Amino acid sequence: MIEVRELTKSYGPTIAVNQVTFDAHAGEVLGFLGPNGAGKTTTMRILTCYLSADRGSATVAGYDVFEESVEVRKHIGYLPESAPLYTDMGVIEYLNFMTQVRHLPKSQRKERTRAVIDICGLEDVIQKDIGELSKGYRQRVGLAQSLIHDPPILILDEPTSGLDPSQIIEIRNLIKDIGKEKLVLFSTHILPEVSATCSRILIINDGKIVANGTPDELSSQAKGEDTVHIAIRAPQDAIEAKLDTLAFVSQWNHVKTDDGVVGYKITAEQGSDAAEALFHVVVENGWSLTELRQESVDLEDVFLNLTVREQE
Amino acid sequence: MAGFRIAQIKVGESCSIARKRAHAYKLPSAYKQEIMTNITAILKKEFRSYFNSPIAYIFITFFLGISSWFFFRSFFLVNQAEMRGFFGLMPWIFLFFIPAVTMKLWAEEKKLGTVEILMTLPIRDYEVVVGKYLASFALLAVTVLLSLVIPLSVSYLGDPDGGTLIGGYIGLLLMGGAYLAIGLFASTLTENQIIAFIFGITTCFVLLIIGEDIVLFNTPNWLFPIFSYLGLGAHYSSILRGVLDSRDIIYYLSVIGFFLYLSALSVESRKWR
Ligand SMILES: Nc1ncnc2c1ncn2[C@@H]1O[C@H](COP(=O)(O)OP(=O)(O)OP(=O)(O)O)[C@@H](O)[C@H]1O
Numbered sequence: 311m312i313e314v315r316e317l318t319k320s321y322g323p324t325i326a327v328n329q330v331t332f333d334a335h336a337g338e339v340l341g342f343l344g345p346n347g348a349g350k351t352t353t354m355r356i357l358t359c360y361l362s363a364d365r366g367s368a369t370v371a372g373y374d375v376f377e378e379s380v381e382v383r384k385h386i387g388y389l390p391e392s393a394p395l396y397t398d399m400g401v402i403e404y405l406n407f408m409t410q411v412r413h414l415p416k417s418q419r420k421e422r423t424r425a426v427i428d429i430c431g432l433e434d435v436i437q438k439d440i441g442e443l444s445k446g447y448r449q450r451v452g453l454a455q456s457l458i459h460d461p462p463i464l465i466l467d468e469p470t471s472g473l474d475p476s477q478i479i480e481i482r483n484l485i486k487d488i489g490k491e492k493l494v495l496f497s498t499h500i501l502p503e504v505s506a507t508c509s510r511i512l513i514i515n516d517g518k519i520v521a522n523g524t525p526d527e528l529s530s531q532a533k534g535e536d537t538v539h540i541a542i543r544a545p546q547d548a549i550e551a552k553l554d555t556l557a558f559v560s561q562w563n564h565v566k567t568d569d570g571v572v573g574y575k576i577t578a579e580q581g582s583d584a585a586e587a588l589f590h591v592v593v594e595n596g597w598s599l600t601e602l603r604q605e606s607v608d609l610e611d612v613f614l615n616l617t618v619r620e621q622e
Numbered sequence: 623m624a625g626f627r628i629a630q631i632k633v634g635e636s637c638s639i640a641r642k643r644a645h646a647y648k649l650p651s652a653y654k655q656e657i658m659t660n661i662t663a664i665l666k667k668e669f670r671s672y673f674n675s676p677i678a679y680i681f682i683t684f685f686l687g688i689s690s691w692f693f694f695r696s697f698f699l700v701n702q703a704e705m706r707g708f709f710g711l712m713p714w715i716f717l718f719f720i721p722a723v724t725m726k727l728w729a730e731e732k733k734l735g736t737v738e739i740l741m742t743l744p745i746r747d748y749e750v751v752v753g754k755y756l757a758s759f760a761l762l763a764v765t766v767l768l769s770l771v772i773p774l775s776v777s778y779l780g781d782p783d784g785g786t787l788i789g790g791y792i793g794l795l796l797m798g799g800a801y802l803a804i805g806l807f808a809s810t811l812t813e814n815q816i817i818a819f820i821f822g823i824t825t826c827f828v829l830l831i832i833g834e835d836i837v838l839f840n841t842p843n844w845l846f847p848i849f850s851y852l853g854l855g856a857h858y859s860s861i862l863r864g865v866l867d868s869r870d871i872i873y874y875l876s877v878i879g880f881f882l883y884l885s886a887l888s889v890e891s892r893k894w895r
């Protein structure tokens with residue numbers, strides 16, 4: 311639904327987006343992750359036809375972003391960073407305006423307004439002016455605005471910023487829900503958010519895409535090796551002799567011996583299902599297992615590895 | 623009684639040409655409908671937002687206050703009910719009020735960042751420009767309409783000159799309309815409303831005085847016809863004399879069209895910066 315090819319955009323000497331290429335399809339939740347100034351907002355602004363690119367192409371819902379921008383805009387809902395809204399309008403008045411410019415048929419306007427009020431939890435503030443709302447409620451009104459025409463593509467720039475923890479969870483669930491049938495592209499700085507919500511992650515740094523994959527793929531790519539913590543009740547010599555014969559074990563370290571239980575930290579080749587294999591080894595030898603834990607690589611490490619700029 | 627005549631525009635003829643043209647290019651009616659919906663939605667939103675802030679009330683009150691004061695003063699001093707002084711003053715009063723009406727139209731959107739949602743809606747740039755312009759024009763029209771109280775009392779107190787009156791009001795709307803387009807353009811250039819205001823006043827001022835005798839007296843000969851044609855004031859005073867010449871109307875419509883076009887360009891230029 312979104313196809314981006316070698317998109318490049320500079321502000322004067324700053325290259326904000328540099329040769330960005332990616333695809334996205336319906337049924338995906340795509341997380342856009344990157345440090346401040348990485349180019350997330352700029353990329354989204356190009357996709358929503360707010361800005362033009364210097365080079366490259368992008369199609370959204372089959373329409374060219376530069377040539378058929380009105381068609382593109384009909385197919386997306388967009389929540390810009392920090393949810394800019396008309397502070398002098400009432401919440402209902404604002405949503406009403408949106409139903410008009412989104413060309414909803416008169417018969418559906420009430421119904422859709424009702425629906426987004428329910429979805430975004432705006433019931434308590436419908437009487438108020440937007441200027442009176444707290445940051446979190448403004449964010450929700452912004453989200454409501456982007457959903458009002460039930461768009462097939464949703465582009466959200468930091469949708470959870472300024473929300474309270476329970477609302478964050480609600481929004482994440484909402485995003486997941488929408489992402490079952492539609493395409494959601496959202497940006498964030500918060501790592502747990504992407505692993506909790508996204509089916510795919512794009513990590514962008516200095517305007518370039520540095521990683522593109524599912525959260526699991528990215529975690530394993532980062533290290534290329536898995537770490538297993540294991541503790542076995544058995545003679546130490548026997549265990550170590552056995553470990554030396556196992557092909558997938560690239561390294562083992564004795565960690566502790568405690569009351570006849572011997573603990574090891576084992577480094578295994580990536581994707582070898584080391585934990586399972588070790589379990590079978592233990593069973594075959596009639597030993598007893600007291601601990602078995604495969605360490606999943608933290609996404610945080612991946613992110614830092616990919617985005618920390620090389621010093622010197 | 624001063625003459626009041628419309629220079630010969632063959633209204634019937636030009637309409638039928640326009641109709642044939644429209645037929646030849648034939649916009650699909652759904653498309654026309656869409657343009658109308660967009661423009662109306664923007665117009666309504668902007669017009670309402672004038673009344674959500676004090677600006678509309680201040681504009682209307684001041685305008686009515688000043689205009690009635692000038693009118694009644696001349697009435698009691700000279701014991702003569704006439705509108706000429708009122709109409710003569712309007713270019714100068716509008717100079718301050720109209721840029722104040724238009725300054726927020728784009729500057730505020732930029733400041734708040736709402737322009738990012740607005741311009742990513744499925745609306746063409748020019749539709750937003752026209753919608754916003756029409757909203758400001760509607761405010762002007764309402765205000766000018768309210769000030770009709772004065773000529774009505776003129777007709778009660780004395781014998782009004784119908785030609786001057788109708789001409790004056792049409793002139794007022796045309797000149798105000800030109801100022802509005804200039805102010806709207808000024809507002810697209812900055813996110814600071816004060817700067818938009820000052821820039822609007824300056825541009826209107828230059829265009830107003832450019833056709834005045836003092837200025838013309840000092841301009842080189844080859845610039846003379848250009849300046850005297852471009853001056854906002856000269857066209858206005860010829861309308862005030864009760865002569866509604868199609869050339870003056872075309873002049874005002876061109877100024878409005880030109881600045882709306884510049885506004886649309888300026889709004890679009892965000893994409894390339
Ligand atoms: N209007 C602008 N004029 C000049 N430079 C800009 C402009 N907008 C963005 N930039 C620059 O472009 C680069 C990318 O900015 P962008 O806003 O896309 O980053 P981001 O990933 O959204 O960052 P953040 O996480 O802080 O929102 C930055 O270096 C920024 O300074």
Ligand SMILES: [Mg+2]
Pocket residue numbers: 350351352391467
């Ligand atoms: Mg950003």
